Amino acid sequence: MEAGGNSLPSGPDGSKRKVYYFYDPEVGNYYYGQGHPMKPHRIRMTHALLAHYGLLQHMHVVKPALARDRDLCRFHADDYVAFLRSITPETQQDQLRQLKRFNVGEDCPVFDGLYSFCQTYAGGSVGGAVKLNHGSDIAINWSGGLHHAKKCEASGFCYVNDIVLAILELLKMHERVLYVDIDIHHGDGVEEAFYTTDRVMTVSFHKFGDYFPGTGDVRDIGYGKGKYYSLNVPLDDGIDDESYQSLFKPIMGKVMEVFKPGAVVLQCGADSLSGDRLGCFNLSIKGHAECVRYMRSFNVPLLLLGGGGYTIRNVARCWCYETGVALGVEIEDKMPQHEYYEYFGPDYALHVAPSNMENKNSRQLLDEIKIKLLDNLSKLQHAPSVQFQERPPDTEIPEVCIAKFLALFVSGSESLLILEDEIFDQVLFLRLLFAQKLVKPTINEKVLGIQLWFRQAFSIDSQVINMLKHCKPLSGRVKREYLEPKAMSSLHLQEDQKEVEYARETDTAFTETKASYSGSMLIDEPQIKLEQDNINKSSDQPTEMNS
Structure with a gap:
């Protein structure tokens, strides 16, 4: 399958698209440090070139709104986000333990405006996803694509994983989202986040071997319901345009045929170009862009992001x-005069010829990789898990449960009695609190068939009530965000409206309708209705949950 489908509604001629471009003029001011x-x-x-x-x-040119703390916490751990917000070059010597814990240091240094930088590039990516959810064809954020960041740590020059956040936003509207990564480095942070779900397929074309981050073996295919939904294309030094496309088009054509995504996120890391300061591939700009052209041809909502790229004139x-x-506009090779014109000498041309470096990717090796991956994709057609109805999995408690606890915490009571039937998530959450010595538990559990019910009584130290108001569970994967609202049992909420609204804010519900949009980037939050009669009504049946 080597051709795209019909044009999008806004592109009946097969060329023009409704494109949103996210750019903050301040983004170029951030500086990782000398020599970085x-x-x-x-x-x-x-x-400037654009x-x-x-x-x-x-294009529609948009300045992204800064991503808020709670936006970043949809994937990242609260304490990690709080650390990024508070750390400065002046205070880092006082937080050496935290620096080590969150892997912030040499590769991921502390610099002036670090948190604002993270908010800016994440805001652009999530804002692009919002635009796609509201009918745009293509959204572009070249400042995004920082694919190495993990839930609780920085990695590979990346602090916040804007890609994961954007995919979570797209999942509000689309049952399936495809992520494609053509950076020379493996897209490990995104793969890890969605490794156990069949709603997101990740495909990474990367240098493999003795090379950062050292992951992305062809045998890494996903786990559980995510089995075969992670595809890795391990490559060697010197791959050229022809060899690259001999894999990219057949594999991505089959992915589009089998997975049928509602939206595509393409990370366009430019360190896979020939002559990159840190890279070792031999792609031309046209060869790299052929991946964009091919994914665009399927006429599926497309989010284009940046990523790596360290010979900056070639990145631009x-x-x-x-x-x-993306626009369907062919631009000439001769570069126009502009403020950075001297960077592009002596030829002052847009395109740069690839080098004569050796291509270590033999035809036999490439064919073996292609056969293996196409075989994996063929198994999806018969896999019983391919129902595409599961929400992104959460290994621990969803935020909807946090709302119930917070509603109790804000009541100010130091001794609480909680009756719950949602045992799996509650127990995991309570274990987290116990491990942090925030609560003292008294547990009495009884097994009734496959249902596990429990009566939980514990006392809360008054000194940690405020901490608990802001506490969310850690999770090794992605938080489950799209649960139906649930009735809370005898919460006796009598606090002022502001505190109650805070508790409600943590609860989210999945909606099939498009939320209203205003501003350059407001992350659509599903509307939540917590009527007082529902709040005070006991639930006699366990609440169904998407896993």
Whole structure:
């Protein structure tokens, strides 16, 4: 399957698309430090090229709203987000233990404005997802695509995983989302986040072997319901355009045929280009952009993100050209005069010829990889788990349960009696609190068939009540965000409206309708109704949960 489908409603001619481009003029001011290869200045250089090639006039240009704490906490742990918010170059020597815990240091340094930088690039990616959810065809955020960040730690120059956050936003509207990564480094953070779900398929084309992050073996295929929903294409040094496309198009064509995603996220890391400061591939800009052109041809809502790329003049060239591909506009090779013109000498051209480096990817090796991956994809057609109805899995408690606990905590009572029948999630949450010595439990459990009911009584130290108001469970994967609202049992809420609203805020419900949108990026929050009669009504049956 080597061709796309019919054009999107806004692109009947098969070329034009409704495109939103997210850019913050301040993003180029952030500085990782002297000698560090990651340079946000490349985003400003890209924007200058877009402006002088006349591409901005073909797009809706949007300044992203900053992602809020709670937006980042949809994936990342609360204490990690709090750390990023508080750490500064002046205070880092006082937080050495935290720096080590969250893997912040040499590769991921502390610099001025670090948290604002994270809010900016994450805001652009989530904002792009919101636009796609509201009918746009393509959204672009070249400052995003930081695919190595984990739930509780920074990694590989990445602090916040904007890609995971954007995919979670897309899952509000789409049953299935496809993630494709053409950065030279394995997209480990995104793969890990969705490793056990069949609602998100991740496909990564990357250098494999003695190379960061060291993951992404062809045998890594996902787990549980996510088995065969992680595809890894391990490559060797020097791969050229022809060899790359001999894998990319057959594999991605089959993925689109079998998985049928409602939206696609394409991470366009430019460190896979020939001549990259840290890379070892030999792709031309046109060869790299052919991946964008091919994924665009399927006419599925498409989010284009940046990523790696450390020869910054070539990064700007690449993302400028790929913006043109997204728009269906072919731009000339001769570069127009602009403020960064001298960066592109001596030829002052958009395209750069690949080198004559050896291609260590033999035809036999490439064929073996292709056969293996196509075979894995063929198994999806018969896999009983391919129902595409599960929400992203959460290994621990969903936020809807937190609301119930918070509602109790804000009542100010130091001795609480909780009757619950949602044993699995409650027990995991309570274990977390017990481990942190925040509560003293008295548990009496009884097994009734496959249902486990319990009566839980514990006392809360008054000194930690405020902490518990802001406490959320840690999770090794993605939080389950799309549960139906549940009635709370005898909560006796008598606090002022502000506190009650705080408890409600943590509860989320899945809605099939499109939420209203305003501003350049407001993360759509499903409407939640907690009527007083529901709050005070006891539930006699266990609440069904999506796993």
